[in-house]
Amino acid sequence: MSTADASRVRVVGGGPAGAAAALAALAEGARVTIEEKSVFPRHKVCGEFLSPEIAPILDELGLGGLLAASHAARITRAALHIGGREKRFRLPETAYGLSRSSLDRLLFEAAQRRGAAPNAPRARLGAPGAAAPEPDFGRCSAVVIARGRRAGSGAGARSGTRIFGFKAHHVGAAARASDDAVELYFFEGGYCGVSPIENGAINVCGLAPEALLRARGFRPDALFPPALVSRLRGLERSFDWLLTGPLDLHGGLHARSDAYLAGDALSFVDPFTGSGILAALLTGRLAGRAAARRLSHDRYHAECRRVLRRQRDVAALLRDMLRARLSASLVRWIPGRLLYQLTRPAC
Ligand SMILES: Cc1cc2nc3c(=O)[nH]c(=O)nc-3n(C[C@H](O)[C@H](O)[C@H](O)COP(=O)(O)OP(=O)(O)OC[C@H]3O[C@@H](n4cnc5c(N)ncnc54)[C@H](O)[C@@H]3O)c2cc1C
Incomplete structure (x- = not known):
């Protein structure tokens, strides 16, 4: 039996990062539990803009038909309205719009269908309060923490x-x-x-x-x-x-030596980039693989820093420009598509 066959992965949090981690770990042959404190479907405060790079990630996770089947809106244009100015541009690729009540439920259901065992009292879909049987996995040696952002400072x-x-x-x-x-x-x-x-x-x-x-x-x-x-x-x-809220827009990129952090639990980036769900799916997928393969936590978090660095740096710079009331210059001088591309994580 390979190491992956023998591996057990415990995922804490069933949002996009947790579901992606569970799906990626299952694809590696791991036995997976997923803990989610809410009952899906539920609303979540989010712009619900899905960056185009999400489509190939869903494909890779085996969920290629999800966006079409859920009738996600197709988004091809963007407009910024800042200080009386307006900037319109076409997106480099088609993006999508899908409510979090649908997206999170579909991802969580998919992870369960593939074999992730819900491991929290209220995790079973449509059965609020119903106790799920405790899976007999013994002590999981690999833990993915994907429980969302920390409270603001x-x-x-x-x-x-x-x-x-x-x-x-x-x-x-x-x-x-x-x-x-x-x-x-x-x-x-x-x-x-x-x-x-x-x-x-x-x-x-x-x-x-x-x-x-x-x-x-x-x-x-x-x-x-x-x-x-x-x-x-x-x-x-x-x-x-x-x-x-409150939202901590200046939080750093976190790391732990005993768990793989993914999604907002790893790094919360300013929502105006519209790339938080993309980052959650990307780092969730990385975390699930790393957990199943027992990669070192240090190596995993270093890879996440590489993937997220540009997105985080550019978002911080733009936020400072907005605070310094340089927004009009921003709109006038920086091409919209460039602005958009610079705020994507490196896929
Ligand atoms: C105002 C706003 C607008 C945004 N707009 C966009 C946008 O348009 N596009 C975009 O891509 N991103 C957007 N984002 C960012 C996006 O919402 C997040 O990046 C994304 O939700 C992160 O996914 P996640 O799985 O890491 O965390 P979450 O989606 O927060 O999921 C974490 C899950 O863990 C569960 N949980 C928490 N604690 C525990 C526990 N102890 N045990 C078990 N379960 C637990 C929670 O119930 C939750 O379901 C926005 C964010 C905000 C605040």
């Missing part, structure tokens, strides 16, 4: 600058009118994305300082600039605004 709380994320789906005839573009609207202290998802709906999702949200009764739309208000005219919100 306390420093922001003291200075009143904590950042929160928000989202709500919208429907209506106007949603279908421009269903192939992702649009980003920047405003004082925050920004908001408008992006198509499946079934003709659009997702409105962004970030704003807690203090401003609090002053407007936690109604994000009260902060929107006129161009965004006019963009959303004629649309109806499908559910109450969901909020999450």
Whole structure:
């Protein structure tokens, strides 16, 4: 029996990174448990923009038909609205829009179908609260931690600058009118994305300082600039605004000597890059393989640093430019496609 045959992998967290880790470890012949504290499907605050590089990764994980079968929206154009300026460009490749309630459920179901054993009291789909039998795997020697981002730092709380994320789906005839573009609207202290998802709906999702949200009764739309208000005219919100936070936009790239970190648990990158799910699938796949093959934790985390370095550096630079109110120059001088490409992880 090979080492991989004998290996047991425990994945903590069943989001995109955890599901990708489970699928990759299963493909290596490992026996896998996956622990997820939520019951799917569930909403999650996210722009739900799927970067084009996700399609080949899903193919490799054996989920090639997932985007078409779930009627993910196809996104071919982007528009940035910053400080009264507008920049429009075509994306180098087709991106996708799919709600996290669908994506995460489909990925988690696929991992279970392939043989990942749910190992948490509420992990079985559609059976809230039902206890899943404890798999008899003994002590797992390889652990993938994919339980999402850490809570934001306390420093922001003291200075009143904590950042929160928000989202709500919208429907209506106007949603279908421009269903192939992702649009980003920047405003004082925050920004908001408008992006198509499946079934003709659009997702409105962004970030704003807690203090401003609090002053407007936690109604994000009260902060929107006129161009965004006019963009959303004629649309109806499908559910109450969901909020999450505080977000730590300045966190580092983490590492452990006893586990393989993947996805946001490894590194949370500014959401305006629209590449967090891509990074989660990439590092989840790497982590699942590394865990099944018992690669050293150091070697695995070094490979992740290589994959994520450019994306993290460019995102930090852009955030500093936005803070320094250099956004207008950003829009004027940097080609949109270049901006977009620089914020992708190295696949
Ligand atoms: C406002 C906002 C907008 C964003 N927009 C986009 C976008 O448009 N496109 C994009 O690509 N990315 C976007 N992102 C980033 C993206 O959401 C994340 O990068 C992605 O969700 C990371 O996936 P993950 O699997 O690492 O973590 P998660 O998706 O957070 O999954 C972690 C899972 O672990 C579970 N869990 C947590 N703790 C435990 C535990 N102890 N035991 C068991 N289970 C546990 C959780 O329930 C969760 O299901 C956005 C993020 C924010 C905040």
